[in-house]
Amino acid sequence: PGWFSEISPMWPGEAHSLKVEKILFQAKSDYQNVMVFQSSTYGKVLVLDGVIQLTERDECAYQEMITHLPLCSIPNPKKVLVIGGGDGGVLREVSRHSSVEKIDICEIDKMVVDVSKQFFPDVAIGFDDPRVTLHIGDGVAFLKAVPEGTYDAVIVDSSDPIGPAQELFEKPFFESVAKALRPGGVVCTQAESIWLHMHIIEDIVANCRQIFKGSVNYAWTTVPTYPSGMIGFMLCSTEGPSVDFKHPVNPIDENSQQSTRPLKFYNSEIHTAAFCLPSFAKRAIGSK
Numbered sequence: 001p002g003w004f005s006e007i008s009p010m011w012p013g014e015a016h017s018l019k020v021e022k023i024l025f026q027a028k029s030d031y032q033n034v035m036v037f038q039s040s041t042y043g044k045v046l047v048l049d050g051v052i053q054l055t056e057r058d059e060c061a062y063q064e065m066i067t068h069l070p071l072c073s074i075p076n077p078k079k080v081l082v083i084g085g086g087d088g089g090v091l092r093e094v095s096r097h098s099s100v101e102k103i104d105i106c107e108i109d110k111m112v113v114d115v116s117k118q119f120f121p122d123v124a125i126g127f128d129d130p131r132v133t134l135h136i137g138d139g140v141a142f143l144k145a146v147p148e149g150t151y152d153a154v155i156v157d158s159s160d161p162i163g164p165a166q167e168l169f170e171k172p173f174f175e176s177v178a179k180a181l182r183p184g185g186v187v188c189t190q191a192e193s194i195w196l197h198m199h200i201i202e203d204i205v206a207n208c209r210q211i212f213k214g215s216v217n218y219a220w221t222t223v224p225t226y227p228s229g230m231i232g233f234m235l236c237s238t239e240g241p242s243v244d245f246k247h248p249v250n251p252i253d254e255n256s257q258q259s260t261r262p263l264k265f266y267n268s269e270i271h272t273a274a275f276c277l278p279s280f281a282k283r284a285i286g287s288k
């Protein structure tokens, strides 16, 4: 018992805290420290190198939005690649789309997969879908080996730019994603917080505007247990059939699909609202 505080040089001078009931797991993988604790009010919590990755109570906001913002923006997504996402939550959301035939996932740290299966069964359930193929390895290398135009959608469910995910925020990686996408294909990446990392976001937007000749938009959602209470996403499409991210063409009915587990967060109205930016962010990263 006591408190876990998320202290990091990535968000100096502030630290979100959660009351701890019990530490359930703690170990060092080949890449990072992995910890799971039972919190008093947010369910179980997954922490990598001292940074909160997900809690049972609010993970739906992140996993549903990072998945359905891209997949509901194109008709009939068939082949999807997830980079990162080793907890399985994005896979769970991708599998709601009946048009999807193949889901590849490339996660660098096998311990994240194993720990999620042990402590977060409602998140790791995504691995049970027969369309899923799990690759344990570096997403940068994986994408270099992917034939041109393979995927309809790529979802980059990464941690933050300090640690194993650093390369997933750099230009060469975005270029390899663009190559792996078919014309009019879409990518959605974890894109930090406009309250904490506006300069990182400006660089990412500039790189994406050079690389993705379709549309480039920033969207966001609220996640109470991420620093600043929100997290953003870069939504980009390659040259080809135009993609209007702000209006879902492939709506997902929040009650259909796995009606045993209806959507908790995503719906078509919040899809459109997610692209509305406060004025300071519009000026810095708004699309012309």
Ligand SMILES: NCCCN[C@H]1CC[C@H](NCCCN)CC1
Binding pocket: 051, 052, 053, 054, 062, 063, 085, 086, 087, 089, 090, 157, 158, 159, 160, 190, 192, 193, 196, 226, 227, 230, 231
């Ligand atoms: N499938 C859940 C993976 C979670 N991705 C990231 C975990 C770290 C988190 N830090 C937030 C830093 C401030 N923006 C961003 C999302």
